[in-house]
Amino acid sequence: MNPIHVRDLSITLGAVQILHGISFDVRAGECFGLVGESGSGKSTILRCLSLLMSSWQGEVLIGGENLRAMPLARRCKTVQMVFQDPYGSLHPRQSVRTTLSEPLRIHSMPDREARITRTMIDVGLPLAFLDRFPHQLSGGQRQRVAIARALILEPEILLLDEPTSALDVSVQAEILNLLSDLQARRGFTYIMVSHDLAVVDHMCDRFAVMQKGHLVETLTRGALTGIPEEQARHPYARELIDASIAYDRAM
Numbered sequence: 001m002n003p004i005h006v007r008d009l010s011i012t013l014g015a016v017q018i019l020h021g022i023s024f025d026v027r028a029g030e031c032f033g034l035v036g037e038s039g040s041g042k043s044t045i046l047r048c049l050s051l052l053m054s055s056w057q058g059e060v061l062i063g064g065e066n067l068r069a070m071p072l073a074r075r076c077k078t079v080q081m082v083f084q085d086p087y088g089s090l091h092p093r094q095s096v097r098t099t100l101s102e103p104l105r106i107h108s109m110p111d112r113e114a115r116i117t118r119t120m121i122d123v124g125l126p127l128a129f130l131d132r133f134p135h136q137l138s139g140g141q142r143q144r145v146a147i148a149r150a151l152i153l154e155p156e157i158l159l160l161d162e163p164t165s166a167l168d169v170s171v172q173a174e175i176l177n178l179l180s181d182l183q184a185r186r187g188f189t190y191i192m193v194s195h196d197l198a199v200v201d202h203m204c205d206r207f208a209v210m211q212k213g214h215l216v217e218t219l220t221r222g223a224l225t226g227i228p229e230e231q232a233r234h235p236y237a238r239e240l241i242d243a244s245i246a247y248d249r250a251m
């Protein structure tokens with residue numbers, strides 16, 4: 001298990017600078033949240049860390065090792081991403097078995113059947129579902145498959161991009177509990193984007209507040225639960241938290 005250090009992460013797409021010198025540290029085994037207004041750059045940070053976007057400047061170290069310098073195979077076994085929309089992120093014509101066996105084949109991993117069985121059990125899906133296709137699964141089951149695909153190479157870091165926001169409210173808690181449970185049992189490090197501060201309160205030890213491509217403040221969960229010395233100082237972070245508390249009270 002290794003800590004993550006992000007230093008001065010910046011990216012410009014076209015003529016627009018999307019991220020401005022983002023720096024934060026994530027402890028090994030921690031769940032670190034990224035929150036902030038729509039378009040503030042939260043998902044872009046995850047795309048940079050997963051190297052789905054590669055034209056960024058700055059430095060990302062995992063256990064002191066430069067992420068960019070890591071060979072592709074090891075990087076895939078270190079960092080995996082789970083996307084918001086499981087329907088969009090799964091191949092419609094691939095069975096669950098194919099979805100899970102492809103990464104194992106590409107990375108020449110041994111004991112493929114045993115790994116697939118263990119991962120299905122880990123994400124709480126019956127083995128009979130291995131022969132199903134995405135359209136034969138519910139939204140929650142599809143997201144479990146997407147999590148299984150991320151887990152199959154046994155990475156230590158999962159990048160979670162709003163992993164429950166495309167799901168029915170009743171299923172959201174199930175997936176969050178699955179993620180908490182996996183973290184407790186397997187010791188993953190999570191970086192999780194969410195627009196929902198209740199989810200951040202449930203899942204994250206600490207979180208960063210993003211605004212217009214800048215990281216304005218890093219806070220602990222205590223900022224959400226009223227611990228006086230942990231309160232947000234930056235005006236936008238305070239506004240975001242106050243608005244969320246007011247919304248919860250009105251519900």
Ligand SMILES: Nc1ncnc2c1ncn2[C@@H]1O[C@H](COP(=O)(O)OP(=O)(O)OP(=O)(O)O)[C@@H](O)[C@H]1O
Nearest residue numbers: 013014018036037038039040041042043044045195
């Ligand atoms: N491939 C791209 N090309 C150009 N601009 C992009 C690209 N991807 C994202 N952007 C822009 O970067 C900014 C940040 O987008 P990003 O998706 O990271 O925001 P976000 O905070 O995750 O938003 P949301 O909460 O709505 O998902 C937005 O203004 C978006 O339009």
